[in-house]
Amino acid sequence: MTELEGARERRVRTGGIELCVAELGDPGRPTVVLVHGYPDSKEVWSEVAARLAERFHVVLYDVRGHGRSTAPRPLRGGFTLEKLTDDFQAVIDAVSPDRPVHVVGHDWGSVQSWEFVTVRRTEGRIASFTSMSGPSLDHFGHWIDGRLKRPTPRRVGQLLGQGAKSWYVYLLHTPVLPELAWRGPLxxxxxxxxxxxxxxxxxxxxxxxxxxxxxxxxxxYRDNVRARLRRPRTDAYAHAPVQLITPLGDTFLSERLYDELEQWVPRLTRRTLPARHWIPRTRPDQLAAWITEFVRSVEDGGPETVKPTGKYADRFGGQLVLVTGAGSGIGRATAFAFAEAGARVVAVDRDDEAAARTAELSRLIGAPEAWAETVDVSAEQAMEKLADKVAAEYGVVDVLVNNAGIGLGGSFLDTTPQDWKEVLDVNLWGVIHGCRLFGKQMAERGQGGHIVNIASAVAYQPSRALPAYSTSKAAVLMLSECLRAELAGRGIGVSAICPGFVNTNITSTARFAGVDAEEEKRRQKRTARLYGLRNYPPEKVADAILKAVVRNQAVVPVTPEARGARLMSRFAPRALRAIARLEPPL
Ligand SMILES: NC(=O)c1ccc[n+]([C@@H]2O[C@H](COP(=O)([O-])OP(=O)(O)OC[C@H]3O[C@@H](n4cnc5c(N)ncnc54)[C@H](O)[C@@H]3O)[C@@H](O)[C@H]2O)c1
Structure with missing residues (x-):
């Protein structure tokens, strides 16, 4: 019985052993060969393979000595990279004799695939290589060498860092011990x-x-690691384009290992994701999407590396990002920043023209796809419909930015229950709906994600001028903190962004309690002028938002005044209260 549903199986004989090979999808399509690591079998790929099989001819095999492939006799000397390359060649000759294949390797599957893609005998047989969590032993050898020869403190630190992560490699070199451990409790x-x-x-x-x-x-390990690290090949250049996917929380490999990879790989695309080592099992959607995009770009004969220009392209390329209030100010700048990083963008706003414009410009900037959705975030049912539609048509959101918000000034005694309702409905309930609906989808998918809520510096800085608005933002800040605690175990990060004064349209649409329409206009103009003079651009807030996601930051004050107020709220709260009393109402 096979764990790979619908797979066709065959046996491939090579060098005295028999490999168990499984195939999925249409053999007329480009072939993607998935190579598993240690101590796995081909089934580690089952989730990824099922997704890829919709578009490709997917081939998996149990590496010699694993799963249902037979083991060489004797074992010693039976697992050299040369023999593993013989196996790979035998498999691709059987499944795709006339067309080069796309190789994908994880862990030891990646280590051996680096050999396949850097030795001359496979030249012309490999169209592309996607590597995850498994370096080339040759590159690794040179990396160590370079650090021993020119040991700056930073480079020695990197060496020690990777050395500490490699404890299991030393253990695996000992005789008998690993065998006993695996047959026993481990x-x-x-x-x-x-x-x-x-x-x-x-x-x-x-x-x-x-x-x-x-x-x-x-x-x-025993047949290859020590020998190769001691004498790495000097001609280990990749002869096919390579996509390197690096999980940033890998317990076994430091991301620094790949710092100088461009010197070996002329055509390199880098991707990073916040996950641990076993990404074929924990992040199949993201891997299938990146592999698909990469294989397609190579097959289409387009640029062989997928290179959006944004600073965070390695992280957000191809991800689905939804931004509310994306029609103006911080929301629009955020949609653009994600678009520049190659993300697919859903721009949500209650203003349909503004949302459409953001989506259109996002496509021009670099988003492979962008859509506009017209929704009032405070309307529960409309938000439910939006969540259903997004999941059905675009997929599960990887990053959600709850940004839509409105301003309300005026003293507490002038603020009517209706005023309170309006501001809380949008600023707090809008965020609650977003977190509840899209957060649930992320949690159910079980492949991580990130939620960003736009609070404000007034979430921790009291004032006489903005009691209702500040209350709504303080609630958003605490909601974000609680949600962060709840979702941490599921790999979903939550960040609260707290900007100070940012030059956007919010000042001209903000409402002021207790004044007539004419006075309201006058105050809007005055605040717009003040914010204009301060002139802090929304693009800088957008940059802080992307950075917060990459670093999984909890609370991010943006602008110097927001950072100052944050410090005072912790270390000099009395002074902050005194300022609030002195400050004139807006
Ligand atoms: N501008 C600042 O100084 C500042 C400071 C701190 C926090 N913020 C917060 O940043 C966020 C964005 O504000 P901005 O300054 O970019 O304002 P903005 O007015 O320029 O943009 C807000 C966008 O949200 C949309 N929107 C408003 N209510 C909505 C609703 N109910 N449903 C859907 N869309 C809605 C608007 O149509 C607009 O396109 C808000 O949450 C705001 O409170 C702004």
């Missing part, structure tokens, strides 16, 4: 360890062959 508890430490979902993952596979796989 083998039994492995699925549980993956679930708890790596957040790998449980389920139908086959474990019966694990102790044997893991004992065989120890020879991958």
């Amino acid at each position: 083998g039994k508890r492995w699925p549980d360890i993956l679930r708890r430490l790596e957040k790998v979902p449980g389920g139908d993952y086959p474990t019966s062959s694990l102790p044997r596979d893991a004992a065989h796989g120890a020879w991958l």
Whole structure:
């Protein structure tokens, strides 16, 4: 029985062993070969393979000695990179004799695929390579060498950092010990360890062959690591374009390992994601999307590297980002910043023309796709419909930015219940609806994500001028903190952004309680002038938002006055209260 639903199986004989090969999808389409790592079998790819099979001919095989492939005899010397390359060649000759294939490798699958893509005998047979969590041993050898020869403090730090992460490699070089551990408690508890430490979902993952596979796989290390690191090849240049996907929370590999990769790979696309080591199991949607995009760009003969220009393109390229209040100011600048990073953008605003314009410009700036949706964020049912539509037509949102908000000035005693309702409906309920509906989809998908809520510096700075607005923002700040605690275990980050005075349209649309229409206009003009003089651009807030997602920051004051007030609220709250009393009402 196979764990890969609908897969066609065949056996490929090579060098005295038999490899178990599975195929999915139409063989007439471009072939994508998925190579698994240690201590896995081809089933580690089952989620990714199912997604890719809709568009490609997907091929997976159990590496020699693993799963249902046979093991070489004797084991020692049976797992060299040369022999693994023989196996790969035999597989691709069987499944795609006439067309080059796209290789994807994870962990040891990636280590061996680096060999495939840098040795001459496979030239012309590999169209592209997507690497995850497994460096080339040659590049790694040179990386170590370079640091030993020119040991600046930073480079020594990098060396020690990776050295500490490699503890298991030393263990695997010891005789017998790994075999005993895998046949004993480690083998039994492995699925549980993956679930708890790596957040790998449980389920139908086959474990019966694990102790044997893991004992065989120890020879991958013993047969190759020491020898290659000591004498790395000097001509290990990649002859196909490479996409490098780096999970930033990898327990086993430092991201610094890839700092100088361009010197070996002329055609390199970099991607990063906030996840741990076992991304084929924990982030299949994102991997399938990136592999699809990369394979397609190579097949179409377009530029062989996918290179959006934005600062954070490696992280947000191809991700789905939804921004509310995207028709103006901070929301529009944020939509543009994500578009520049190559994200797919959903621009939501109650102003349909403004939302449409943001979507149109986002496409021009670099978003591969952008859509406009007209919704009032305070309307519960409209938000529910939006969430259903987005999930059905565009997918599960990777980053949600709850930005839509309105201003309301005037003293507390002048603020009517209706005024309160209006501002809380948009500024607080709008955020609650967004978090509840899109946060639920993210949590149910179980592949992480990020929620950004736009609060304000007035969330922690009291004032006589903005009691209702400040209350709504303080609530957004606390909501974000609570939600962050709740969703942390699911790999979903939550950030609250707290800007000071930003030059946007909010001043000309803000309402003022307790004054007539003419006075309201006058105050709007005056605040607009003041904000204009301050002239802090919304683009800088957008940049802080992207950075907050990349760094998973909890609370981010933006603008110097917001940072100053944050410090005072913690260390000199009495002074902040005194300022609030002295400050004239707007
Ligand atoms: N501008 C500032 O100084 C400043 C400071 C701190 C926080 N903020 C916050 O930043 C966010 C964005 O404000 P901005 O300055 O860019 O304002 P803006 O007025 O320029 O943009 C707000 C956008 O939100 C939309 N919007 C308003 N209510 C909506 C609703 N109910 N449903 C859907 N869309 C709605 C508007 O149509 C507009 O396009 C707000 O939450 C605001 O409170 C602004």
